[in-house]
Amino acid sequence: MDDDTPDEVFADLRPKHLGVWGVAQIAAGTGLAVYAMWVGFLQPGFRKVPLRLQVPYIPASRAQVQNVMTLLKGRKGGLVDLGSGDGRIVLEAHQHGFSPAVGYELNPWLVRLSRFHAWRAGHQDKVSYRREDLWKVDLTKCKNVTVFLAPSVLSLLQKKLQAELPDDALVVAGRFPLPDWKPCRIEGHGVDRAWAYSMQAHKQHAVRNDTELTKENESS
Numbered sequence: 001m002d003d004d005t006p007d008e009v010f011a012d013l014r015p016k017h018l019g020v021w022g023v024a025q026i027a028a029g030t031g032l033a034v035y036a037m038w039v040g041f042l043q044p045g046f047r048k049v050p051l052r053l054q055v056p057y058i059p060a061s062r063a064q065v066q067n068v069m070t071l072l073k074g075r076k077g078g079l080v081d082l083g084s085g086d087g088r089i090v091l092e093a094h095q096h097g098f099s100p101a102v103g104y105e106l107n108p109w110l111v112r113l114s115r116f117h118a119w120r121a122g123h124q125d126k127v128s129y130r131r132e133d134l135w136k137v138d139l140t141k142c143k144n145v146t147v148f149l150a151p152s153v154l155s156l157l158q159k160k161l162q163a164e165l166p167d168d169a170l171v172v173a174g175r176f177p178l179p180d181w182k183p184c185r186i187e188g189h190g191v192d193r194a195w196a197y198s199m200q201a202h203k204q205h206a207v208r209n210d211t212e213l214t215k216e217n218e219s220s
Contacts, residue, residue: 057085057110060148064174065092067188068146071172071196072096079144080104082134082157087114087127089146089174094127098144102128104137139164148174155179162202169199 060068069092072079079093084103087110094101105111114129134157139145142165149157158178161171174194177183181202183195 059086060088060174061192063188063192065089067192067194068172068174069096070187071185071194072144075144075170077143080142081146083147083149084114084129085110087117087129090127091118091121091123094123100128104130104132104134106133143169145171151176151179165199167200167203171197
């Protein structure tokens with residue numbers, strides 16, 4: 001089982017042919033630089049998000065989306081995408097039978113782009129994109145969670161996932177793995193790789209580690 005480090009994954013982010021529509025989407029996301037500078041000065045709430053927790057917009061490739069869906073195969077119920085970007089994971093999840101399929105994204109331009117994607121696909125009334133801070137989203141009833149976030153965010157997000165998700169939940173991370181968790185399945189290669197994490201298996205592993213640590217402390 002191969003495990004790419006963040007540096008190795010970054011090395012795979014080579015330029016690819018995106019086409020006119022791909023360029024337009026990146027422009028919609030990265031064009032927010034001017035907007036981000038503006039709100040940084042004029043909207044105090046935006047400044048509450050530390051720089052290291054601000055994730056640059058990089059559209060998920062078709063292979064990445066497919067790998068995520070493969071890892072979710074056989075799962076049912078709703079799906080939540082944290083940091084949903086242009087919304088393609090949510091839209092694809094709906095088309096694979098997940099309901100409700102909800103994306104949480106703090107960037108208002110990307111929320112608009114997501115809704116446009118849904119409208120163009122004719123599913124605007126069947127998926128939901130909400131402009132909310134992912135740290136404030138209640139995950140206690142979520143059974144399927146997807147994340148395409150930077151390593152600095154994932155290292156902190158682990159704590160929220162462990163504290164809030166039910167035992168039967170599955171977390172799927174794309175592009176970068178959760179740094180301290182052991183995946184139950186891996187799909188794809190390089191930058192297109194996706195990792196699946198069983199909350200039940202993770203919590204059992206955490207309990208065993210705590211028990212072993214306690215025994216070591218008692219014997220020392």
